[in-house]
Amino acid sequence: MQVENYPDLKANQNFLALQEELTSTENKISFARQAYNDQVLFYNNKIQMFPSNIIAGMFSFKEEEFFEVEDKTEKEVPKVSFN
Amino acid sequence: MWELIQANRRKSIFIFFGMGLLLLLIGYVFGSFYNPESGGYIGLFFAIILWTVLSTISYFAGSKIILGISGAKEVTKEIHPQLFNVVEEMRIAANLPNQPKIYIISDAAPNAFATGIKPEKSAIAVTAGLLGQLNRDELQGVVAHEMSHILNRDVLLMTFAGxxxxxxxxxxxxxxxxxxxGGSGSRYKSRSSNKGGGQGQIIILVLAVVLAILGPIMAQLLYFAISRKREYLADASAVRLTRYPEGLASALEKISASHLDLKTANKVTAPMYIINPLKKKGMQIADITSTHPPITERIRILRAISQGVDYSNYQAAFNQIKGTRSPVIPISGLSDKSNLSVRKPESSVGLNDETLNTKREVGDLMMKLNEYKFINCTCGLKLKIPPQFNNDKITCPRCGRIHTVSL
Structure with missing residues (x-):
């Protein structure tokens, strides 16, 4: 058995864990948005490029729009406070 | 990104048949060396059997074998939540349907690898040392590099080539x-002296010897060349996934600066790691016998990316640093001009910033992996109990409180 005399600061650890979850949640949202836009880009490129553009023209595929947040306030990170 | 997957599939098929042909040729020549009449076909048959057996094993059990050899253990989210989060972020960015399984190797040397023939059955393994040394952005870069190997089907390509x-x-x-x-040598001698028609036999012998020497070398060089290109490509894809080249660059810097050796790595598994675990310092030039490009070069290319993060930007940086025009990205991938900009670094979150603590953290992580139990005594002492301990009560050596060891 080993022993160690460095008590963990529980409060600090919990706070770091919360901070990690907040960062990660934020990242997951932005990466999901990024992945969607990547797909749209790929699709739009296919529509424009030979030879897939022939099929796209025949069945009249339309270009998709990128996902963008227009409302600036929606993009902001929610504030977390402990008061 | 999807163009690259297709290009890679085509390449996999090409290698599959190209190296298969070489294998069959070797089988035929060796066989006809032993027996000129029908030995060629026996050799051919033997080659096909060997190839099928090896491919089948590697297809169905390859990743399990590799994870087993490297001593990786599958972990749950509680052991390292940040790693789980980062892997999931990259899984979302890469738009893969399934979360790869996450393994931790209980070793203090920082390194990582990915395995799995199909994205559905993939796994990412990182060492405890890597988790201790890297901050969040750097860890994300490394995980993105590994995720790119999975996404681009590099594992399939490298497994078949291997x-x-x-x-x-x-x-x-x-x-x-x-x-x-050799018994076979004497057979060859007696036969040639009997018939006197040694001309054809000598040609076969020379051909067989040449193939025996050159075949493995050629195959190896081909394998190394593919492996190096895959590493550059995975770096490029990682940049595109994270939108942040500096994260991977500084992670590579930290990993290459480490003096620790990865104990479980060997010749077979070495090409899979993000940085070659067997080659230490001093590799500056692009050696044709190495599986990985020189690390300094990879870092310089990543740092040269300034405007955007799509594949054409990586190719431009690659050309600038290497001074060549050799394509590292398949042409189909370069059409992707999306003007994606580099994002800002994240405020480094997590436990990994204080370098003073990392050694203890790595040690704790490795103990957790090896099924040590941790008990925090109220007197402030932290008890670390090895799995061999088979009492259900333990006394704190300082204050004498008795704790129950849950089994």
Missing amino acids: MMLGAITLMADIFTRSLWF
């Missing part, structure tokens, strides 16, 4: 050994 290489080497080995200790 198995083919193994088969060719094995056959050449058997052949040269039988030449040394």
Whole structure:
């Protein structure tokens, strides 16, 4: 058995864990948005490029729009406070 | 990104058949060396059997074997939540349907690898040392690099190439050994003296010896060349996934600066790691016999990316640093001009910033992996109990409180 005399600061650890979850949640949202836009880009490129553009023209595929947040306030990170 | 997957699939098929042909040729020549009439077909048959067996094993059990050899243990989210979060972020960015399984190797040397023939059955393994040394952005870069290997089907390509290489080497080995200790040698002599038609036999012998020497070398060089290109490509994809080249660059810097050796790595598993675990310092030039590009070069290319993060930007940086125009990205990938900009670094979150603590953290993580139990005594002492401990009560050595060890 080993022993160690460095008590963990529980409060600090919990706070770091919360901070990690907040960062990660934020990242997951932005990466999901990024992945969607990547797909749209790929699709739009296919529509424009030979030879897939022939099929796209025949069945009249339309270009998709990128996902963008227009409302600036929606993009902001929610504030977390402990008061 | 999807163009690259397609390009890679085509390449996999090409290698599959190219190296397969070489293997068959070697089988035929070796066979006809032993028996000129029908031996060629026996050799051919033997080569096909060997190839099928190796491919089947690697297809169905390859990743399990590799994870087993490297001593990786599958972990749950509680052991390292940040790693789980980062992997999931990259899984979302790469738009893969399934979360790869996450393994931690209990070793203090920082390194990582990905495995799995299909994205659905993939796994990412990182060492405890890597988790201790990297901050969040750097860890994300490394995970993105590994996720790119999964996304681009590099594992499939490298597994087939590796198995083919193994088969060719094995056959050449058997052949040269039988030449040394040889019943076959005397058979060859007596036959040629009986018939006197040694001309064809000598040609076969020369051809067989040349193939036995050159075959494995050629296969190996081909394998190394593919492997190096895959590493550059995975770096490029990682940049595109994270939108942040500096994260991977500084992670590579930290990993290469480490003096620790990864104990479980060997010749077979070495090409899979993000940085070659066997080669230490001093590798500056692009060696044709190495599986990984020189690390300094990879870092310089990543740092040269300034405007955007799509593949054409990586190619531009690559050309600038290497001073060549050799394409590292398949042409189909370069059409992707999306003007994606580099994002800002994240405020480094997590426990990994204080370098003072990392050694203890790495140690704790490794103990957790090895099923140590941790008990925090109220007097402030932290008890670390090894799995062999088979009492259900333990006394705190300082204050004498008795704790129950939950089994």
